[in-house]
Amino acid sequence: MKLVFAGTPEVAVPALDALLASGRHEVAAVVTRPDAPAGRGRRLVASPVAQRAEEAGIEVLKPARPRDEEFLARLREIAPDCCPVVAYGALLPKVALDIPARGWVNLHFSLLPAWRGAAPVQHSLMSGDEVTGASTFLIEEGLDSGPVYGVVTEDIRPTDTSGDLLTRLAFAGAGLLAATMDGIEDGALHAVPQPVEGITLAPKIQVEDAHVDFAVPAMRVDRVVRGCTPAPGAWTVFRGERLKLIQVAPLPDRTDLAPGELSVGKNNVYAGTGSHAVELLWVQPQGKKPMKAADWARGVRIAAGERLGA
Numbered sequence: 001m002k003l004v005f006a007g008t009p010e011v012a013v014p015a016l017d018a019l020l021a022s023g024r025h026e027v028a029a030v031v032t033r034p035d036a037p038a039g040r041g042r043r044l045v046a047s048p049v050a051q052r053a054e055e056a057g058i059e060v061l062k063p064a065r066p067r068d069e070e071f072l073a074r075l076r077e078i079a080p081d082c083c084p085v086v087a088y089g090a091l092l093p094k095v096a097l098d099i100p101a102r103g104w105v106n107l108h109f110s111l112l113p114a115w116r117g118a119a120p121v122q123h124s125l126m127s128g129d130e131v132t133g134a135s136t137f138l139i140e141e142g143l144d145s146g147p148v149y150g151v152v153t154e155d156i157r158p159t160d161t162s163g164d165l166l167t168r169l170a171f172a173g174a175g176l177l178a179a180t181m182d183g184i185e186d187g188a189l190h191a192v193p194q195p196v197e198g199i200t201l202a203p204k205i206q207v208e209d210a211h212v213d214f215a216v217p218a219m220r221v222d223r224v225v226r227g228c229t230p231a232p233g234a235w236t237v238f239r240g241e242r243l244k245l246i247q248v249a250p251l252p253d254r255t256d257l258a259p260g261e262l263s264v265g266k267n268n269v270y271a272g273t274g275s276h277a278v279e280l281l282w283v284q285p286q287g288k289k290p291m292k293a294a295d296w297a298r299g300v301r302i303a304a305g306e307r308l309g310a
Helices: 010-022 048-055 069-078 120-126 162-186 218-227 293-300
Strands: 002-007 026-031 036-038 043-045 059-061 083-086 104-108 131-138 148-155 234-238 241-251 262-264 269-271 277-285
Touching (some): 002 048, 002 069, 010 026, 026 069, 083 162, 131 162, 218 234, 218 241, 218 277, 277 293
Parallel strands (some): 002 026, 083 104
Antiparallel strands (some): 036 043, 104 131, 234 241
């Protein structure tokens, strides 16, 4: 089939690579978000998908809005059979959805109908799921509600961050998306409506959602930290300044610390929660680079009774 691939961040690049390597389909163009400011100089930088497409010599379309008439006209000229999508980052209007003969097929990083929305991996981790996966589905006007072509599953490991899990799903999902394109072309694959039971929503994680409350159980603290790493970054407050929490480990045997209360050993830093303590492993003070929590504690000289979140 003739394809127009839509995607923006690094997590979408493996799927583009899989389609380019498949040998069965022509990736005629790529649709991505416009260049965005990045780095200290805030200069405009092309998206990872745009950079990969340019390396491969593929036409790149960067509409400010996917309903822009110039973009729609070019899409009609290309006349794709199908448009595979991975984390494009903009809502597609019906006028765009109607252009490819076989529609737009999205690779979504959850087992639909669970975790419809912008942050499925983060919500899955924060909710304590043991298994997640990726789904390919036909995009319709509802939020991730279209019929499903296929799924792959992925176990969630005890120390997974959202970054770890998303990386694995990006590669597993790339194979799924390529296989979905093959099945659609062959006529062997047909989308199945999603069940009406089991629908959960995964809206974008806001900075306030990543604020760690040490009054909750240790398991919840650990899940929030892992779910919000690397972005937007779990955080608390120490001495009036924000402290990012990069990695913690629950300690079921220690229950002597009040929520947020800090205890410093020779090479360890512990914080109380609503159940048992957690060990702080990696932190990032405001304006500084990530560091081992023990090095941070030595530098700030924590006094007896000091707490996180106060």
